[in-house]
Amino acid sequence: MSETPFNLSSESRSRIDALIGRYPTKASAIMPCIWVIMDELGYVPEEGVTLLHEKLGVSRARVHEVLSFYTMFRTEPQAKHTLQVCHNISCHIMGARPLIAHMEKRLGIRLGERTPDGMFQLEGVECLGACGMGPCLQLGRHLYEHLTPEKVDGILDSLKRGVVPRADTDRLVAEGGQ
Numbered sequence: 001m002s003e004t005p006f007n008l009s010s011e012s013r014s015r016i017d018a019l020i021g022r023y024p025t026k027a028s029a030i031m032p033c034i035w036v037i038m039d040e041l042g043y044v045p046e047e048g049v050t051l052l053h054e055k056l057g058v059s060r061a062r063v064h065e066v067l068s069f070y071t072m073f074r075t076e077p078q079a080k081h082t083l084q085v086c087h088n089i090s091c092h093i094m095g096a097r098p099l100i101a102h103m104e105k106r107l108g109i110r111l112g113e114r115t116p117d118g119m120f121q122l123e124g125v126e127c128l129g130a131c132g133m134g135p136c137l138q139l140g141r142h143l144y145e146h147l148t149p150e151k152v153d154g155i156l157d158s159l160k161r162g163v164v165p166r167a168d169t170d171r172l173v174a175e176g177g178q
């Protein structure tokens, strides 16, 4: 097997090996293995694609397919906090648009942009699977629900202080992650 040049820790590599052993076919472990790299680096660089190609026996194109299909996966370095606000129909009806406008004003950026200090990135995403709790936003695996401008302000203030506020729902990976 060829050497992968990027700096993924031995712990993460061990997690990937352990995950692969849990599935009937190596290729089936692709999403949890992507999460392992995301957990450590915040995105999957091209070297991560190479690693998954080698470990899982899938083509590089297949890894890219999965990475590009899901909005929570990244292939570029990210802001410290990427705020993904749902703007699909249920959240739209519950006020996602004015909420996004409030966040744009508060952060001084437009949807799809990053603050100059690299602290926040604001993204509009399709359904987060929490339609009854809209409007909602996702930060990593944390889901914040029934958002109001006041609740969003509290979340942003907390993040600026370096504290990730308690989520309404935490989404864990199949392996039982953090």
Ligand code: FES
Pocket: 086, 087, 088, 089, 090, 091, 092, 126, 127, 128, 129, 130, 131, 132, 134, 136
């Ligand atoms: S429409 Fe927003 S979570 Fe489904």
